[in-house]
Amino acid sequence: MIGELSKLPGVGRKTAQRLALHILKADDENAFRLANAIIDVKQKIRYCSICQNITETDPCSICSDPNRDHSSICVLEDPSDVLALEKTNEFHGVYHVLGGTLSPLEGVGPDRLKVKELLSRLKEGVSEVILAMNPDVEGEATTIYLSNLLKPLGIKVTRIARGVPVGGDLEFADEATLVRALEGRIVVQ
């Protein structure tokens, strides 16, 4: 068990030993619940056939929600980004999870991402695609690739703002962020 536990991220041999001893000391019921939860997840969790997010039901609860705006698709790298945006309670459209970013160095091309699945969703009444990749080198490359791919389709393609984070300070912002914040300035209404 120690060997298996130490394969988890951030768990070394010593932590694994501590976890294993805790499980040994716990009563049977708790240990079985943990084991079953792990088996359950692997058996029940699949990818939503529409947005490619992880889900228990197919289509996922967001894609099958009639109250969401299905004409606005926010493209993200990972399921964790969906969770981050859902926490804001501000986005009422639907998502598309690419499952990563373009990374030629690691051999990740467009065929390894869910790009084809995104294109096939754009036929029916989609008015806006919001590109929300992380603002790093790979995210930038993916944003440029996707915007070039989507522009000819005549759909409005937007990208989320890069700028000074809320609560931040201009003085401590890096130069690249300040340049983007200036470029992306908006007219005050």
Add this chain to the structure above:
Amino acid sequence: MIGELSKLPGVGRKTAQRLALHILKADDENAFRLANAIIDVKQKIRYCSICQNITETDPCSICSDPNRDHSSICVLEDPSDVLALEKTNEFHGVYHVLGGTLSPLEGVGPDRLKVKELLSRLKEGVSEVILAMNPDVEGEATTIYLSNLLKPLGIKVTRIARGVPVGGDLEFADEATLVRALEGRIVVQ
């Protein structure tokens, strides 16, 4: 000397003692240079009569530079923000330093900031005022106050983008920042 040095920010009694002993041990020339530098700064540095930034010459080197775009004024809180934006080499307009932000709790009203000085600059051919306050509560209040003040004058008023910083990660961005990044999304050209 220890007493005077310990009044500097971030310098406690112990650090002040270390600094004082260092100055004692240093040769006379070095100590006099430091003393003169302090006197010089207090005698020479004044506020630019145009942009209210600190300067040795009046008007400052930015305000008197004919190569800068004097029709675009970027409004900032502090001189340190001017340094931050100048480091980007991307802004070619001129600045206006407010000298703080509105803060009713600390008794700072518009009359304590260089607002009148800003208004008096807007007569001659200014096409855009860029509000670049820090994205915190006081900065936000100041942005709203200034935009309400400037809008009736018929000048284009913009504010810098709030969003995910370059190199950042959606997953680790706070919710307020994500909301601003979504709201401030720009159409991909």
